[in-house]
Structures are given as structure tokens and as C-alpha cells.
Amino acid sequence: MNDPESKKPTRRTKTIARIIALLIVLSVVAAIAYGITSWTRQIKLKRAEKVVREAMELVIKEKGEEGLIEIVSALENFSEEGVSGLLPVLGYDSGALYDSTELQNIEIYEKYNRAVVNISTRLYQYNAVLGAVPESGTGSGIIIDRNGHILTNFHVIEGVDEVLVSLYDGTSYTGKVIGKDRENDLAIIKVELETEIEFTPFVFGSSSELKVGQKVLAIGNPFGYDRTLTTGIVSGLGRPLRTEKDVIILDMIQTDASINPGNSGGPLLDSRGLLIGINSSIYSTTGASVGIGFAVPIDTVKRVIPELIENGRVVRGWIDIFPVQLDDRIAEYAGLPVESGILVSRLEPGGKAEKAGIKGGDEKVRYGTAIINLGGDIIVGADGVKVDDFADLFSALEDNKPGDIVDVVLIRSGSRITLPIELTPRPVQYQWD
DSSP: OOOGGGGSOOHHHHHHHHHHHHHHHHHHHHHHHTOOSHHHHHHHHHHHHHHHHHHHHHHHHHHTHHHHHHHHHHHHHHHHHGGGGGTTTTTOOGGGOOOHHHHHHHHHHHHHGGGEEEEEEEEEEEETTTEEEEEEEEEEEEEOSTTOEEEEOHHHHTTOSEEEEEOTTSOEEEOEEEEEEGGGTEEEEEOOOOTTOOOOOOOBOOSTTOOTTOEEEEEEOGGGOTTEEEEEEEEEEEEEEEOTTSOEEEEEEEEOSOOOTTOTTOEEEETTOOEEEEEEEEOOSSSSOOSOEEEEEHHHHHHHHHHHHHHSSOOOEEOOEEEEEOOHHHHHHHTOSOSSSEEEEEEOTTOHHHHHTOOOOOEEEEETTEEEEESSOEEEEETTEEOSSHHHHHHHTTTOOTTOEEEEEEEETTEEEEEEEEOEEOOGGGOOO
């Protein structure tokens, strides 16, 4: 007599059925996808039919009609839902699955979150009664290599006395600031990492091909909540941002991914997990995220990192003049045709600017506690950037080196002229840091 128990599908039979169902779909799809000509397509279809036939014979032998019903059900699910429709047949609970976007977010986070660190800072303010009173701050940073170099924002470590770096496993390290770049709001911290620390360093992408609307992910430590993930899109590109210190940072990435206090210095990633920016600041009337965040583009980061690690700062070019920022009082007194720009008070004798033909002033007047010269050229543009004040001039020359030649737009005797000027090293008195 036949044992009824023997007709129950075994685990092995179920596995075979699942694999066969998948083979059927993949074989047919492969035959169609790779068929180039009609005769090669026919051959591939015949091979696929043979695989299907052999598979069905095996299923019938193992499971009988129940096996055929399971195959038909699998194919129906595939036609309606795609590959995800096969998952219940393969033993997965479809109700517990994630969609493709969620899986992508999860994969990126799990791969890179360990490379995001929490930065705690302390600044001691001395009080006549209480002595040294510490003020604390927090931010984020990313480990960029296994030598312990950590990238963060300049404003996170600006003026602090102590820097503490905390990793994903709770270990903490005292950090040393080895490089600062106020003009791009970037800084490098160095720590001595233990060899057993496990993390995947970020892969640097490119910000030159970003498009408004593409998906981005941000990881950071908002309000002290370690390695928080938020998502959004690129909301704008090439945004100029004037900081509280009156520094203008050009070409910032605008995003609606939630950026809050503590996120500063954390990574902004694209949908492939590539690093495309360093989260820097938010625009807010409340101090919390309102959907307008800004990140330093990764192309800027890649340009300055080597110098920050090697020299501690970025060497930039300068127009060797003695500049005075125009205002309405100077413009009215001197009868100037413009009220903004940089007045060339004097020139460096024998310098590059003098050789290029820039004219300095010759009428000495007192301005506050200083003596300035009127009558010189007025710089209103440099390297394609409009110049209204010192911050604009610094921004215009931010990505230029000594020896570079830039076009400088001048107002001279009411006329607008352009001169090519070779840049010299920026003097210490005109360096931000």
C-alpha cells in the first residue's frame, strides 16, 4: 500500500521546485535577451524549452500535479510583480521585504556608517571667579583613510582647545587638527587608529555631473544621535553661501535631506554610495532643518585635502596690491562712478600687478585711522566672479595658485577695462586662518 506520508512534499522537493521555477523564467528571459538573429534565437528557445521540459518532468516525478500548480503560480506572480513575485515561492515572506529603494539605502548605510565619527570639542573660557569654564560643541566627520585622517568642517573645530573623536564601537581618541581651510569650511583631524578597527572608507565621487533632482543620502550625528541617516534630493547647484564670518563659499550643493546641528562635517552620498559632498550648514530661522541644507562639493574637497594634510593650509594666489574696500562715503567723497568694489590704493613696487598695468592712487586722504590713496583703479571682477567686497575677491581667487593668470575687470576713469594679471602668493595679512 502507498504510504500517504510519502506523497507529502519534502523540503528537498520544495527546494527543487523553487529552483526550477526560477530556471524557467531565467531561461526564457535569457533566450530572448541574448537572441540577436532569428536563427540564434530559435536555438536558444529550443534549449530553454528542453530545460523547462526536463524541469517539469522532474517536478511531476517528485510532486505530481501539485508541483505543476506551483510552477504556474510562480510564473503568474512573475508576470504581474516581476522577480519579487517569485520570492514567496522561494520561501521568503513578501510582507517582510523591502523595496528596491529601501534595500539601496540599507546597503549604503550598512557599508559606510562605520566610517562616520562623532566629534566633540571643548573650548575653555576663563572667568575671574570660576576659572576655566568649558564650552562644548559637537559635529560629524568621516575617516578618509586608514592612517587616521578625518575630514570635517572648519567651523566644527574653529578656535577649540580639545577635540575628541568617537567611533562606531564607542572607542574615543584625542584628535589633533593638522589642516584648516576656512574659505571652504574644511579641516583635517589626525588620530592614531587601532589596527583592529573595521570600517569601509568612502569612495570619492564627482560633483561636476550632479543633477538637480537626483537622490542623496546624508549620515551624521544630529543633536548627538550617532550615525543618523536621512535622505533627499539635490535641490540646487552652484549656490554661493556667505558664512557668519563673512566668507563666501562658492558652488555649494543645496539639498532637502534633513541637516541639523551635529550633522556638520558628515558625508553627502549619491545613490551609488559615492561621496559627493561634506554637509556644512543649513538655512533656518529656527535653528533646525527646514529643508534647505548645504554641502561643500567633493571636487573642492579633493582639490584641497592633499595640501591640508601636507602643509596644514591651502596656498592661494593674490593680486599684489594694497586694497581698500569701497563704500558709499568714499565713493561720494571721491566722485566715483561705483559704490562697491576694491579700490587699488597702492601697488607693490615692481610687482606683478604693476607690470600688468594696474594703476594705484596718488591722492592721499585720511580714512578713519588710516591713510589711503584715491585715484587708482577699482577692481569690480576677477576670474569671472563679480567683486563687490573683500569676501568676493577672496572667493574669486580661492581656487587659484601663485603663478596663475586671471582676468581682472577694472573701472578706470569711468571706463571698464580687463587686464590679465599673474598672481603672487597671498600675504599673511590677507589669509583667513
